[in-house]
Each structure stands twice: as C-alpha cells, then as structure tokens.
Amino acid sequence: MATTHSADVVVVGGGIGGLTAALSLHAAGIEPLVLESAREIRPLGVGINLQPAAVRELAELGLLDELAELGVPAVEHVFADSRGRTLFGEARGTAAGYNWPQFSVHRGELQLMLLDAVVERLGPGAVRTGVRAVDFEETGDGVRVHAADRSTGGSLDFSAGALVAADGIHSTLRALLHPDQGPLRWNGVTMWRGVTETESFAPGNSVVIAADDKNTQFVAYQISGTALERGRTLVNWVCLVPTGEPGALGTGVNWNAPGAIEDLLPHYADWHFDWTDLPELFARSEQILEYPMVDRDPLPFWGRGRVTLLGDAAHPGYPSGANGGTQAIIDARVLAYHLAAGPDVVGALAAYEAERRAATSAIVLANREMDRVGRNRSAAPGGPSGESIEKVTEAYRRAAGEAEKLNTRASLTPPGAVRV
Template structure:
C-alpha cells in the first residue's frame, strides 16, 4: 500500500488539499493540532478564483447555501460619501460568484466532505507534529498524540505543511527566519447580528479616514462581519510588546479600545457605533505577514497557505490563495506520477511567484494609505494594482483550463 501524502494542518487549505488529492487518486492524511475542529472564527471572502476551484470539487451547492454572493466593493469616507465602486463576482462578468460567508461554516463543510469521501480516519485531531526526516523514497513524520502523550512515526509519500502562521514545518525548513513583519496596523474583528441591510444588501464597504478603516459585509443569517484597522506605528518587525501590542495570533479585544477611533464617524446608511457595540466576541490581531521565500520546501516536503505565504488581508485573498495552492499541488503531483519531488517542484514553480505577487501588492496597498491619501485617485490606483497583480482579469479566469487533471490510472 502506498504511503499517503501527509498534510499538517486541517484548516481550509489543508482540507481542500486532501479533497484535491483524493480527486486525482492520491491518498491523503490530515493531521490537525486542535483536539476538535469547531465552527469558530468570523467572516471571510472566497474570491471568484477560489469559488471556481471549490465548485470544481463539488462544493458549489454548499457555498451557495452558506454564502452571500457579493455584488460590489464600495469605498467611502467616514461621512458615508462614495469615492469609488467596483462590481464583484458575477456582476463583474465572472462565471463564478464571490462569496462572503462565515469561516467556521465553510470549515465544517470541507471537513464533512473529507470524512465522507476519504473516510472518518482521514483527519486525525489532537496530533502535534514534532519533526520530520526525509529519505529518498519517503518522509518520516514524527508526531505526538496530545491526549495520551504517545509518540508515533508516520511514513508519508510527501509532507505538506499547511499549519498556519506559526508553522512547525516552515520553521524546520527555514530555521532562523526573520520575525513576522508588522504593517503598523492593529485589527479588531467581529460579527454582529440583526444589522439592517445597507446599500445593495450584497455590498462590501471599505470606509477610511486614512488613519482608521472599517470593512463590513453581510455573511448570511442576518449577520454582518466587520473589521476595524487602525494604524499605530510604522511598518517593520513586530515588536514583542509595545503599548499593549502583544505578539500572538489574536486575543480577546475590548470594545473601548476600538470604539475610540470611530467616535465621529457618521455614514448615514450604517450605524458604526451600533455595529461595534452589538457585536459578539471581539478578536484583536496585529496585521502581519512574512517576507516571501524564494522556495518553500525541498525534496518531498513543501508548504501551503499561511504557512507558505502569510499575507495582509488587503484584498480578502488569503483563503482563496490557499485553495489555489491545494488545487495546483494535486494537479502537479498527478502530472508527475511517481516522481513526487518533481511534482512538488512543479507546484512551487507555479505558486511561489504568484503568491509573492499577492503578498507584495498587499503590502503596497496597506502601506500606501494615510490621512491625506484616501481619495478617488488613490483608491482607484489601489484597486487597479491589486486586481492586476493579485486577482487577474475576469476573461483570464473564465477561459483558463481547470486544475482538475485526469485521475491516476
């Protein structure tokens, strides 16, 4: 029996990779550090290129059931005056919609499909990856069961590190890497129920006064996801502690800390104070990424998603890029047959330059905004640059061949 491709990390990218590998006849095993996979988190977007890939995997109906098909991005000032509007998804001519949805609901939909198609043992939870050793013909993956403490070595055809921002696999592949790069901005995120419909009812709004910004969009079930971004310093290495800014994935946010930056905002069509005050849990994050790597892995080991290319949320593109990673990974491994290192090299040859462009333009967009630059010319330039470098043209997506290759014989 051929050893599986082991995927470290059962997030959206890791589960999409398992489904994509299964589609082409390659066995996959997902190892997840968390003891349980639960529908946690807040809202997110799957852009049209990500929706296409998930639809090709048979998830089109699930996306339509849990997502809101975004019709437009609307950029405004803090008085609610429209600066620029950009059609999205099918409204922009795409054959696929863009969906705004709850991250946890998509996560569970992917998990259910993996377990149904690959079997209940395809995702093992509560497993901590300790280290790995490559041989010419396999990878030995050393893990620990977090519940029992038992250690185990799993033989894998390949190892894919989809284990997030603080990836163990990345740390082993690239020891001594520089600290996370901070944008100078802090983010607060939340979901508020019962918000009256605004604009088209399918609008994502981006509001800014230069120093502080708000992104808000409906995610179904009478819920609105919101993100507040406030500039607290200059871009640079993430400080270990500075004015309460701590190095962590997120922490529980306090309403008073975020609300003070939006006291004089009055959009008219959306009550910002009520949106923030009536929110459920508030999460607080430093807005960070990492410098792009020239190569992610070597031999039979590679990276995927945030482990490979953590990026600013400037274009709501992180999850979609992880989905694209997963699809190209399976496509290239299927094309390479038994030459697994060649397949992984082909995967990186496609995805490293593409994701480097997304990270780079995301930085440019995030760093360009300032108190005096939130005007139509600046916003139009930002949107155009991001669309060119990080999303591609609608016609290109509509005409591109599928990443679903013939299954292995």
C-alpha cells in the same frame, strides 16, 4: 518507534487549505492524511471572502451548492470615507465579468463544510485531530513525520510519500525549513474583528471599505446566506487602526486575546454612517478579536525534496486584497494536479512550487500596496479622492487574475480525477 499510519501524502493542518488539499488529492486518486493540532475542529473565526478563482475550484470539487447556501455573493466593493460618502466602486464576481461569483462567508462554517466533505468522501480516519507535527525527516523513498499526541502526551510517527505543511502563519514546519526566516513583519496596525447579527445591512451585497484621514479603516460585509433566509443578516466587521511603528513583531503577542470595545471606540468617535451605528454594531458582537496585522517577505524557495508548504505557511499576507483563503485553495488544487500528472513526487512538488511561488509572492506585495493606499486615501484632511484607489485596484486585479484570464484558464482537475 513504530509508524502509526502510512499515506500517500501527509497534510499538516486542517484549515481551509489543508482540507481542500485532502479533497483534491482524493479526487486525483491520491490518499491523503490530515493531521490537525486542535483536539476538535470547531466553527471559529470571522468572515472571509472567496474570490471567483477559489469558487471555481470548489465548484470543480462539487461544493458550489453548499457554498452558495452558506455565503453571500458579493457584487461590489465600495470604498468610502468616514462619513459614508462613496469614493470609488468596483464590481466583483459575476458583475465584473467572471464566470463564478465572489462569496463572503463565515470562515468557521466554510471549514466545517470542507471537513464534512472530507469525512463523507474519505472516511473519518482521513483527519486526525489532537496531533501536533513537531519535526520530519526525509527517508530514501518518503518522509517520516514526528508528532505529539495532545490527548495522551505520547509520540507518533507517520510515513508518507510527501509532506505538505498547511499549518498556517505560525507554521512549525516552515520554521524547520527556514530557520533564519526571522519574526513576522508588523505594519503598525491593530485589527479588531467581530460578527454581529442585525435586522438589515443597507449596503446589501456590497463590501464596504471606509477610511479617514488618520489612516484608520473600517470594513463590513454580510457573510451568511442562512441568516438572510431567516430575515436577518450576519455582518462581519473589521477595524484597522494604526497603533504603533511598523517593524518586526515580538514574540510576546497573545494571538487569542479578546479585544476590548473600550480600546476600539475612541478611534471611531468622529465616524458617522447613515446606515449603521458603529458603537452599537461593535457592542452587539458576540466576541471581539484583536490581532496585529502582519505578513512575511516572500521566500526564495518553499520546500525541498518531498516536503513543501501551502497557504499561509507558504505566503502569509495582509488581508487587504481579501485573498488569503483563495490562494490557499488554489495552492491545494495546483498541488494535487502536479502530484497526479507528474512523473515523480520530487518533480511534482518542484513544479507546484514553480507555478505558485511567483504568483503568490506578487499577491503578497500587492496586498502591501493595497493596504498602504487603502488607509491613506485622502490628499488632505477633508479632501478625500478615489483616484489612487482605482489605480491600485486595477494593479491588484492584474496580479490576482482578471476575469478573462480566469474564464479561459484550463481546468486544474487532473486527467482521470474523480468528477463530483
């Protein structure tokens, strides 16, 4: 079969991590090609928080102004009970001493922002949509990627010096590299997620994280700077409800199933906030999404030779620490740095994995602990306490990177890279 295209690096997956990798590789003088299975990249999904570590990297790619227009700077995490009483507050972003803010933003709008930057800087041919990678083989001096053209049903081959799998939690290429990985781990929690436009959000630029003594949790925050300019606010909300026993997740899960408000409301019948009506907030969402809350155990290795993993394909974790997108962006930047600075591709990918695998493994485990404590914060019914939350957030900051560590860290922009 004839090879249809060659590039320095083929990146499988046009999500946040894959597109950031393309921008970072291009800035370092390395030609990337992104293969995305979806026929069209559309602004799907709900809210995401970008920690200062990710905002720093997007700023070095020249995207800070665009990000600030899209998102809302989060200044505090407020941990509360089901009556809205504050148990513990934690400053975030610049309010916590970081040189960069934390932004809450719509995931789909962030993805389109990155896509626009890729097309503008690399050209429209840098992203091939409707192409699903199905296999790969290493050759003497590179990698050949076998793919399916979802529009024609035909087969395509792509050659590159390196292959980066950024194809998410259901990564096809991860499964090829780790055939014995087993099923996803479910913590017994079902998440319902939605986005609702309202007149106001009383907590302002705070992220609200509330829980009751049944381990049911509710999270809400603003995600749109453009909505605020219109005098409105776009609120991302997440409901996390224990619905089963933790364990391996079966293969019959419909990951695109819409959620039903009738399934959600009974779990919040006794909740009362003075700043919002939860049933109304849920009902006014354009759509409700339903997902199991899952992760995987950290891997003993990511890739081999000229093939590696990035983002959720490498280290899927619970959303408890609001860190998934951030870690994918950092992966992308570290990957480009080592490929630009390393003496050879194989050594560069090994150095990238050595730097990122231990760090992300620690965050996956910290996410589990954050989830455990966050949904079980009451010593007894009616007697909530914020002490355990404060302890676990301190431990999480150490795992994810405290302000002084990030502020003094050297740039991940490799020498000779294009500055934008």
